[in-house]
Amino acid sequence: MATKEIKPAEKKIVKAHCPKCDGERNCTEHGTIYKAWDWEDKYHGHSMNGGVDHSLLECLGCETVFYHTESWDSEGYEPYYDAMGETQYETIKERATYPKPETKTKPVWLDAMQKKDPQLHNILDQMYIALDNQAHILTAIALRTALDRATECLGIDPAKTFEEKLNELRDGGWIGQTERDILGVVTDAGNAAAHRGWEPGSQEITQLVLSMEVFLHRAFIVGQEALGIKGNIPAKPKRLPPPAAVGKAT
Structure with missing residues (x-):
């Protein structure tokens, strides 16, 4: 009986900010987990909700492995107009990578x-x-x-x-x-x-x-x-004394 070869699942390719390249790069997603959260103020009736995507990524350029998050909450959104001129709302997502890219403001010295x-x-x-x-x-x-x-x-x-x-x-x-x-x-x-x-x-x-x-x-x-x-600059040469007079003109 022939055995069926099990191929490993292909890993997802996503774009993210590589901390070493310090730019958006194609990255292999090695693992991800989504965590939702809810908050409610029972005394005043206020509530919020949101979620965070946690991912372990590897840059396809420099091969740096880094941690990436993409978060949102119900208070963060921005309006835009659709093709019909109607106002729609898009959730604002905040992205972060760890470690953070090294600063470009550090002087070379x-x-x-x-x-x-x-x-x-x-x-x-x-x-x-x-x-x-x-x-x-x-x-x-x-x-x-x-x-x-x-x-x-x-x-x-x-x-x-x-x-x-x-x-x-x-x-x-x-x-x-x-x-x-x-x-x-x-x-x-x-x-x-x-x-x-x-x-x-x-x-x-x-x-x-x-x-x-x-x-x-x-x-x-x-x-x-x-x-x-x-110490490397040569000293200024000393001036030679003027030649002694041989005789005076008569």
Whole structure:
């Protein structure tokens, strides 16, 4: 009796945002499960419902395996008009992948900070994680902490106030008056976030991060490397003494 060959079921191909390619790619769906949920406020009569699709996907390009969710709820919808001009409603679905794509805002020189000062590198690394997750309050606090550590690495007494530290950076030639004022804004933003719960907007936090990057890049990367070139520059040749006069014309 001939045995029937059992072929494995073909896996579904879906499109999803690959965290490594950082773009929408065709992916193999290795498994999926849908979880519905309901909520009801028995005292006031309010209710909601929704659901989440959980999937394990593998990118067909880079072969990265990642977790993908697609969620919806009864409160999220947007109107549109059909061919007859009637108003219809479409459910808004939120999609997320884990791990998240690595930030594109990290400067290329960030890894070099590990050799300069591991603690400062760690602060900056966590700052970018907060930035990736739109945690702007935490980002502002981390920027102030990074500035505090940077001044200590440059030899400034950590017991001094931020105002004193910034003035010493200026007086020591590390920054000019304009940059001193800019870093003062970074400090004030961090203080307001830490002590008053102030949250900067997306554009504001971007400007604060860029200001810090400019300072760190020059103080720890470009400036140090430029100083290292000094030993390779040949010394200026000494001028030869003028020849002695043979005689005077009569």
